[in-house]
Amino acid sequence: MSFKTTATIASFGGKLLKLTHQASTVDCEMALNLYLPPQASSTQHKVPVLFYLSGLTCTSDNCAEKGFFQHGARGLKIEGQDDAYDFGTGAGFYINATQAPWSSNYKMESYITNELPSALFSSFPELDSSRVSITGHSMGGHGALTLFLKNPGMYKSVSAFAPIANPSKCPWGEKAFKGYLGEDKEAWKKHDATELIAGWKGGFDCLIDVGTGDNFYKQNQLLPENFAEAAKASGNDKGLVLRYQDGYDHSYYFISTFATDHVNHAAKHLFA
Amino acid sequence: MSFKTTATIASFGGKLLKLTHQASTVDCEMALNLYLPPQASSTQHKVPVLFYLSGLTCTSDNCAEKGFFQHGARGLKIEGQDDAYDFGTGAGFYINATQAPWSSNYKMESYITNELPSALFSSFPELDSSRVSITGHSMGGHGALTLFLKNPGMYKSVSAFAPIANPSKCPWGEKAFKGYLGEDKEAWKKHDATELIAGWKGGFDCLIDVGTGDNFYKQNQLLPENFAEAAKASGNDKGLVLRYQDGYDHSYYFISTFATDHVNHAAKHLFA
Numbered sequence: 001m002s003f004k005t006t007a008t009i010a011s012f013g014g015k016l017l018k019l020t021h022q023a024s025t026v027d028c029e030m031a032l033n034l035y036l037p038p039q040a041s042s043t044q045h046k047v048p049v050l051f052y053l054s055g056l057t058c059t060s061d062n063c064a065e066k067g068f069f070q071h072g073a074r075g076l077k078i079e080g081q082d083d084a085y086d087f088g089t090g091a092g093f094y095i096n097a098t099q100a101p102w103s104s105n106y107k108m109e110s111y112i113t114n115e116l117p118s119a120l121f122s123s124f125p126e127l128d129s130s131r132v133s134i135t136g137h138s139m140g141g142h143g144a145l146t147l148f149l150k151n152p153g154m155y156k157s158v159s160a161f162a163p164i165a166n167p168s169k170c171p172w173g174e175k176a177f178k179g180y181l182g183e184d185k186e187a188w189k190k191h192d193a194t195e196l197i198a199g200w201k202g203g204f205d206c207l208i209d210v211g212t213g214d215n216f217y218k219q220n221q222l223l224p225e226n227f228a229e230a231a232k233a234s235g236n237d238k239g240l241v242l243r244y245q246d247g248y249d250h251s252y253y254f255i256s257t258f259a260t261d262h263v264n265h266a267a268k269h270l271f272a
Numbered sequence: 273m274s275f276k277t278t279a280t281i282a283s284f285g286g287k288l289l290k291l292t293h294q295a296s297t298v299d300c301e302m303a304l305n306l307y308l309p310p311q312a313s314s315t316q317h318k319v320p321v322l323f324y325l326s327g328l329t330c331t332s333d334n335c336a337e338k339g340f341f342q343h344g345a346r347g348l349k350i351e352g353q354d355d356a357y358d359f360g361t362g363a364g365f366y367i368n369a370t371q372a373p374w375s376s377n378y379k380m381e382s383y384i385t386n387e388l389p390s391a392l393f394s395s396f397p398e399l400d401s402s403r404v405s406i407t408g409h410s411m412g413g414h415g416a417l418t419l420f421l422k423n424p425g426m427y428k429s430v431s432a433f434a435p436i437a438n439p440s441k442c443p444w445g446e447k448a449f450k451g452y453l454g455e456d457k458e459a460w461k462k463h464d465a466t467e468l469i470a471g472w473k474g475g476f477d478c479l480i481d482v483g484t485g486d487n488f489y490k491q492n493q494l495l496p497e498n499f500a501e502a503a504k505a506s507g508n509d510k511g512l513v514l515r516y517q518d519g520y521d522h523s524y525y526f527i528s529t530f531a532t533d534h535v536n537h538a539a540k541h542l543f544a
Contacts, residue, residue, distance in 0.1 A: 010485060010519040012529045213282060247282040257284045
């Protein structure tokens with residue numbers, strides 16, 4: 001279905017569009033933000049896209065208002081940035097649920113990798129469908145890492161802020177995977193970034209930031225060490241830049257501080 | 273009274289402190305944010321201060337989360353940035369009320385120019401009390417302009433985002449001034465930036481941004497043209513940079529886009 005533009009907001013020289021559409025994959029109305037930087041209207045060339053996947057409970061507005069990705073998109077010539085959306089209860093974990101009653105609507109993986117990009121690229125011809133990167137925060141960082149690793153070639157690069165990096169082993173992930181995927185822990189592995197990196201053979205160049213003052217990190221919900229260890233065991237550690245940022249928490253103060261670094265990381269690959 | 277630090281949040285290499293204190297001027301508890309950039313702890317020198325006065329209804333969190341001032345404070349070596357606070361009903365207009373029942377508590381002018389800086393400079397020795405600038409948004413832009421013009425020498429520079437620039441002539445200002453100051457319109461003039469600039473003899477170097485898509489601008493609540501005209505008539509127009517930003521609204525998307533310019537403007541004077 002085509003998009004309805006509910007607001008057009010000037011921001012950092014470009015336009016932030018608040019969009020909604022009726023999505024068939026998840027059978028409900030979805031909301032997202034699309035930032036079109038100044039280059040999108042001033043050039044003949046299509047602009048690449050950076051998908052941003054939100055964390056637990058966040059709607060499409062949190063990152064647009066507080067994340068300051070637009071600033072980097074302008075200054076660094078990265079040009080499309082999508083903010084994510086609200087997943088019903090805000091906790092879809094970017095997978096396709098197999099268990100009733102979730103399996104009829106909780107198909108966020110198909111929505112993000114298939115329906116949403118198709119809809120965007122057909123509605124916004126200024127976006128370059130051949131140059132797409134992905135990033136995300138917390139649950140969205142899990143989404144970014146797993147969708148990158150599950151779909152070789154689909155994204156030019158990946159990065160993450162405080163990702164849930166080993167969901168099979170943390171309380172948030174265990175609850176979600178049990179509910180959406182059932183009790184069989186073998187089925188969980190293909191949705192767990194730590195399990196996926198263990199078998200990854202493609203090129204890998206990934207930036208991850210985690211704050212040492214992040215309470216969820218301290219509570220072992222994120223487990224970036226497990227991801228790093230699995231990357232090392234599979235020979236992918238040379239492509240992993242995992243930075244522990246002293247004293248930073250889990251909030252948008254943390255994300256906004258390092259947003260430009262993640263836009264730079266994506267730009268390196270989108271303009272390679 | 274001394275400050276209570278309710279939160280310390282890492283942001284752009286420095287620390288954002290959420291502070292509260294019992295303020296005697298206004299006889300209530302006041303909340304504000306103080307951003308201490310990295311230089312505040314890594315240098316022997318005291319750092320200058322930029323006060324930010326919020327607009328109608330905004331609390332101390334709006335600008336800290338959405339305003340993107342911390343970025344400029346870091347990158348440009350401006351080092352103290354104060355966010356404002358919630359004025360009871362969020363509409364104190366940065367004046368001392370003379371009419372009952374407001375006159376006992378609505379003394380925001382004294383609070384901002386006297387009690388708050390005294391409390392900050394005694395509690396935070398890393399702040400340089402001899403280098404202070406002021407800026408603000410909407411009602412806070414009115415506050416910044418009038419406090420600068422009423423207190424020659426107190427602030428090194430002034431700037432404003434979408435200020436209520438001639439409150440005596442707009443619905444918001446008329447309602448507030450009638451309530452706080454009474455019916456005598458002569459008494460209003462000393463709290464109206466357009467009246468004050470008409471008689472201003474000091475140096476003047478002021479940056480003002482207004483979005484052309486700002487509904488309050490269109491509804492004649494802001495009246496920057498009147499301010500510009502009065503500045504011209506009094507020979508102060510050479511020091512006024514009034515920019516109409518195409519398509520921008522009244523929101524934090526507007527403020528964040530131009531925040532770095534306003535930090536730069538203050539830096540020019542604070543480091544002169």
